[in-house]
Amino acid sequence: MKQRFKIVVCLLLIATLVLPLSAMAQDGGDEEETPRMGFWEECADPANLSGEIPIGVVFGLTGSIAQYGEPQANGVRLAEQEINESGYLGEEATVTFVYEDGGSDRETSIAAFEKLINEGVVAIIGPTLSSQAFGADPLAADAGIPVMGVSNTAAGITTMTGDPELDQFIFRDSLPESGVIPGTVATAVEILGIEDVAILYGNDDDFTASGYEVFVDALEEAGVEILLEETFSRGDVDFSVQLTKIIEQDPDALVVSALIAEAVQIVTQARQAGYDGPIIGGNGFNSPALFTDAGEDANGVIVGAAWNVGNPNELSEAFVEKYTEAYGNPPDQFATQSYVGAWLMATAVRCADSADPADIRDALASIQDFPSPLGLFSFDEDRNPVHDPVVQIVDDGAFAVFDESYANYFD
Missing domain, CATH: 3.40.50.2300 (Response regulator)
Structure with missing residues (x-):
């Protein structure tokens, strides 16, 4: 009888120890599923966001530059999934990226921007080429919509209009040449x-x-x-x-x-x-x-x-693994910059706790030391990216x- 009592007590003690450890393991598992990207601590969980927040995306998905545009779109899609599944914009809100083909010429990108602006997007990512940006970005700026180039590297992108009131809406996360x-x-x-x-x-x-x-x-x-x-x-x-x-x-x-x-x-x-x-x-x-x-x-x-696939940065390694699993091949620089760009836009919405384009612009301009696959990322006073390049x-x-x-x- 005493032996049986001892066994029961031991089993109870083991259960007492194992159950909390199991709960901790489950909690740890949830933490592992949460993307490590983002200003989770720097900006409080949004309290005023709700519904779908539309952000336009214009990349060259057809024509001679689709080799850039398709990986770019894949990078944004992966970011969209992570942002929404993690609840980055709060319990009541999700981001919806609205895609338009910018083609390989200036006119197609201009038409895509006009359509997105008329549909009421709160920000735009793209277009793919600098020549397209010089034609399309002023439309967004004139409408008070922040726009971020994720592959525009020509000189003068963020100051293209010559009017500081308009140029303040033009950003890029792609290092200039x-x-x-x-x-x-x-x-x-x-x-x-x-x-x-x-x-x-x-x-x-x-x-x-x-x-x-x-x-x-x-x-x-x-x-x-x-x-x-x-x-x-x-x-x-x-x-x-x-x-x-x-x-x-x-x-x-x-x-x-x-x-x-x-x-x-x-x-x-x-x-x-x-x-x-x-x-x-x-x-x-x-x-x-x-x-x-x-x-x-x-x-x-x-x-x-701006980036190399062998970058030992752990955020870069995690991104490469997820992208490769999703699309069957490793990401290139253009996919990486678009992925980061989508997270930067979402971070501006989170930190502003607002879907108003002017608030998003202000929050975007204030981003400093953002951990990303590109390394620690900041915008300078002219809304150009600051991070280390690679040869x-x-x-x-x-x-x-x-x-x-x-x-x-x-x-």
């Missing part, structure tokens, strides 16, 4: 000992022309001689004339400012023509389409970026961090 190219050039010069280059750039696009200007300034600052400059237009497919002239100059490196459609052809045709040296590209090269379409010819392309090289069909280990890569 002026914040990336100088470091890319300096790193390539230091590691590879580059003394002279030839330049090939698109002269009929705001982004590629702006990138060219930044490249020239950075090369001059680094003491690199420019042997030759050649141009092309969007839609060109034959670069043999320009490349023949460039290869005859025997430059230490080929510098290219191009969008991805032209970039792939330039890289492929340069290799076919016998050029096996470094190719230094602008932000337009930051797409996996570069090495999936150009294949081994893309090896040795160097490009500055990459295509090696064996993937972007790798470019460092001293590649000093003899082209020997």
Whole structure:
């Protein structure tokens, strides 16, 4: 009898210990499911939000820039799911991202913005290209709707209207070329000992022309001689004339400012023509389409970026895992920037505790030290992003961090 009593007491004691531990484990599991993104502590849970909060999204989902736009849309979709499932905007509210195809031209993006503004969105993310932004963003600003570019890197994006009252509504989370190219050039010069280059750039696009200007300034600052400059237009497919002239100059490196459609052809045709040296590209090269379409010819392309898939940042690692699980392939820089952009917009709504566009604008401008896959993110006084860039090289069909280990890569 005493033995049986002892056994019962032991079982009761074990149950007393196990049940709280089980509850703690369940609580811990819930915490793991909650996204680590966001200003959960910095901004109180919203008390005044309710219903669906519509935010417009304009990306190039068709045409020649869909290789940028589709990953961008995927990044926003993943963020939307996380934001709403976590209750980031409170118990009574959800964010609804309303998607419109911005095409690959300025007019289509303008039409998409007009439609979204008429439908009553409280903010807009996009469009994909800088040239599209210069046409569409002023419409949002004039309507008092905050707009955030997540891939617009040309100079002057956030001050495009010249009117501070309008420009205050224009943001971007994509590092401008002026914040990336100088470091890319300096790193390539230091590691590879580059003394002279030839330049090939698109002269009929705001982004590629702006990138060219930044490249020239950075090369001059680094003491690199420019042997030759050649141009092309969007839609060109034959670069043999320009490349023949460039290869005859025997430059230490080929510098290219191009969008991805032209970039792939330039890289492929340069290799076919016998050029096996470094190719230094602008932000337009930051797409996996570069090495999936150009294949081994893309090896040795160097490009500055806002982000690298191997970033050890734990938020970046978590994002890569979730994105890959959802879409079957790792994210690129454009998906990452759109994902962060969606979270930034949602954070502005949360911190403002308001769906009023003016309140969202004010809260967006005040964001500082926001933990993200891009690193600690802030907006400066001109609503440009502040975070550390990275220099990459295509090696064996993937972007790798470019460092001293590649000093003899082209020997």
